[in-house]
Amino acid sequence: MSDVSHDTAVDTHDEHESTGIDNRKLGMWLFLSSEFLLFGALISNYLLYSNRSGFEGVYPAEIYDIPFTSVSSFVLLMSSLTMVLAHNALSSGDQNGTRTWLFATAALGAVFLGGQVFEFTEFIVQFDMTLSTNPAASAFYLLTGFHGTHVAIGVIMLLSLWGISRKQGGLSEKHGLNLELVGLYWHFVDIIWIVIFTVVYLLSVQT
Amino acid sequence: MTATAERPASTIFKRPSTPSGLWGWITTVDHKKVGIMYGYAAFTFFLIGGVEALLLRVQLAQANSEFLTAGAYNALFTMHATTMIFLFIMPASAAFMNYLIPLMIGARDVAFPRLNALSFWIFFFGGIFLYSTFIFGTSLAPISPEGITGNIPLGGGPGSFNFLADSPDGGWFGYQPNAGPLYSPGTAMDYWAFGLQIIGLASLISSVNFIVTVFNMRAKGMRLLRMPVFIWMSTVVAFLLLFSLPIIAVALFMVGFDRQFGTLFFAPTGGGDPILWQHLFWLFGHPEVYILILPAMGIVSEVLPVFSRKPLFGYSAIVFAGAAIAFLGFGVWAHHMFASGITPVAQAAFGLATMTIAIPTGIKIFNWMGTMWGGRLRFTTPMLFAIGFLAMFVIGGLSGVTHAVVPSDWQQTDTYYIVAHFHYVLFGGSVFGLFAGLYYWFPKLTGKVMNPRLGKIHFWLMFIGFNLTFAPMHWLGLQGMVRRTWKYAPENGFEPWNIVITIGAFIIASGFLVFMYNWWHSRRKGVDSGLDPWDARTIEWSIPNPTPEYNYAKTPVITRLDEFWHMKYDQDEDGRAVRKPDADEMLTQLEYEGNNPESPIHLPAPSYFPFVMAIGLPLVFYGVIYHTTPWGKALILIGVVVMLSSLIGWSLEPLEEPLEDHNDGMIDPEGAVV
């Protein structure tokens, strides 16, 4: 037996047959493809129930506050822009800018979450639509709640990157990859929201 | 002589450094050790699921039997199926994939070693979570929507073993609303729903890991169509998991919310749709069937050529047929629901779609037979199991075609005919395939060969017992014996065949005992295997047995399919294989080189965090089940804190090294932050 060491890197210098995409990025893409089906199932589930008539209580589509949700959707959309800016800043070596844009992205995400909390509270208090009102309401909360959880996880990841950057005085190339991964995730969550906003809110709203 | 390379002192967390002992197993990220742990855990669950099956069989050996209470019977058949599918066949396949994927593609480890360990520990704690229902779970009498409660007499009514009844009893399929909050009150079905959720997450993580490993880490020259079929089938299975698990995750969340938080997804009294559950469940459940069988098909595709001493006949046809089965598998789920009242158009369409699956399946079977045709068949134990697989799978496939004949299925569905069919596919198919693999790759684990005599006894006990058990079930089903039946009336005349079946089940069990003894015995006293005990074809046999910690001393270069065979054999003008004169010399050389790497090898360092993080998840779900109590809320909090803190530890762990070390921006084997 010769020298064997337990290190964090596996033989990175050998040549491999490879897609050329970084492992972690490929992994993230695969994970997101699975997430895509998760949201697909949740959205279909909502559409299925919201299109059935005869349930007791209010339907979510009767009480949407489209102007309000439009604003919070816009906020989330803007956070994708700030995410891109953060990535650009890191590519050009601007650590301060990266931190600023990361923080801005997290803040916009938090504003969106605040909006969602407000929306849920309105629905429950003012319109008496709870999880148990009818299956359409159940499906609405499950879908938007799941999306909100994803945004919240994204905010935590963004803040962790921001924290690491502050502690270390910048993000290394390695963490640059982390930033890219978080970015991928964040854009995905935004895109899903665009779909939800379009299909669940705009197209099914009853005026 | 294993020396640990110098590493800068940690500033934040120390990484564990003991590669041996219990602690070594807990912190390991070595794909081989993870695979072995998967294997032992899976076969332990196989044993438990088998005992459950035997108890069921004792109950059914007699008409109107009162060996088990109704509650215990329902709980046992639910847990038997759940265990065999989610806690045995899936993790046993994962064991093979873990151990073999890097070896067969010429890599040192999987793409994300820590995520790999995380998968295992999540599965492991998920299994323990599910089984803790026997201690903590409760299963109560049904309640009508009007609030009237059913009555269960003290002791659960006629029968014994009622203490087993406090576990999930809504079937592994959990049909709503029977498995919902009204008709399965108590916590047992929550353990089931959340347990599956946890185990599903483990599979999702490993599927990402395996796909990346196969796509990015193949040895130089191993193009996609030079990969061993097992690798192909593993990749296909990983994609199936990736795309089917989110569906069941959503469905299980809906059930969990119905049961815990009063949503109305499947409650017909509130407008919910119980048939939607079936669609979602089988949209996952049918791909799941292929998730269970394709790894075994991969194993058989490795074993048959070796012991036929011929290349796999129609390699690309077999590969594409496997992919086609997986693809079609997403479009046939409603054949589980032909009796549900879906429209005739849907019934006909799903019937036809189901029939088309028989075509790629047939292609595989004929190609396997083509592989053996003209070969030089050596009936070693793995070969016997592979042939057993082939024969049993043909029967299962043919009875499968009868289900596609929709009206015929109206008579067969929910009877023992179905039980017979899927056991021919999953036991005669998957399990026989897995045993073929165990005997075949045992030398890679231990450097020993399993005792062939005991192996053959095992095979014949299993083969005879299997057919005694499951063949008569076809007949019973067509005679009208319904599934999931605690009692049957003596007037039906089901008893004689049920006695035969129960005897068969015990013969299978005795076969497994022989296997366990053989495993234990051969590990200690088996014959040394040397480098290449089977005269094999694929490169995992070009390295010493047992596999060195670092797998390949030198990363191999692949020039063709069955690289290792072609290192040993030339072909004469007739196309017959001729052993190269220097083949034995070369093998000796390979063994020496494999044990003596020229340069230091870096391996992924062990880590505590996969283990710790995996503990957090069940804690959260325990908390959710008891969320109305203060300690339930506390458990959720503790679980989240455990997971978050280990996540932070996890992501900071690589900081032990200077940032620029081992980082060429291309391949980073560590898990992503998420």
Place this chain on the structure above:
Amino acid sequence: MAWLRLLLALRLSRFVALAGVALLLTSCSLIEVDSPLTTFDPAGPNADRIDGLFWMVFWIATVVFVLVMGALVVILVVFRDRDKDSTKEPKQLHGNAKLEVIWTVIPALILAAIAVPTTASVFDLTGCDPASMRVELTGHQWWFEYHYPDYDIDTANVLVIPVDQEVCLEMTSDDVIHNFWIPALMGKRYVVPGQITLLRMEADETGEFWGHCAEFCGLSHSLMRARAQVMDVGDFDAWIEAQQEPAALPVEGDPGYDGYQLFLNKGCVQCHTVRFDDPESSNIIAREAFNGPDLTHFASRNVFAGATLPGDGQSYAAALTGWLADPPNVKPGSFMPNLALTAQEIDSLIVWLEGNK
């Protein structure tokens, strides 16, 4: 190594012999007496058609099975390694495009041949003739209720239908998903809460046919059975007439009076409908509400308790005594509780119930 080869050959022949014995056993059982639940003895055109379809596929599958297994056995015998020491290795064939095409096309053709009658019969056997007699079936944990809307009759466990006439079951469930199945008359169909499924049924011979709930529906699923009684038209009309009659209200001095009083006082009235000739005294439970079987003509049915009782060789009265003494012990989870009746009370109840023909 000749002895090894011999051993191998012995083992192979043993396997063949075993398979033969298994086949023989199976074929013996084929001529055995069928179970009352068998699918092989259809008693109506729908089940008949399914039976025909099954046997068609069965024989095709058998031919395929024999061919494939035969080929496998031939391969195993012919190409077994006869001389382990020989250096003569097999030809390294990698495949054959022509063969691939053949074994893709032939199964496809066979399947296409099966697909045609399958599709046709799916459409022919689904749904009901709008003119056919309706029976509204409701599944309960763990018994079937039948309501005849044309005649306003309620009955349980035993489905009574006229011979040679299509009957349409409109099915729904009061609780979980059940699956109604009378193998001799038709394949099965789910009984789903909140939805209506249709099942057509037609018998071409009179008699009693067994059935079973086929979908797992909770604790006593195995005890949720059914019967179908097929009558010729005259008998059926007589049965309808009898069922439409109310029961005689027992008055003091009648043999059933004590039992009736128990019915009133023990809580039975909460679930069980009984229609009396004195409508004021009738106890009507709405069909939408939580209900048990209608007892007006309880004794006109030869089985009770989800068609599980009386069991094999048991007398009706003995079975009823056992049932009334402790229903959940017979049928775990039963919504009918143990009323702690004394032996005398049980006897009284039986006298009254047996009067409700």
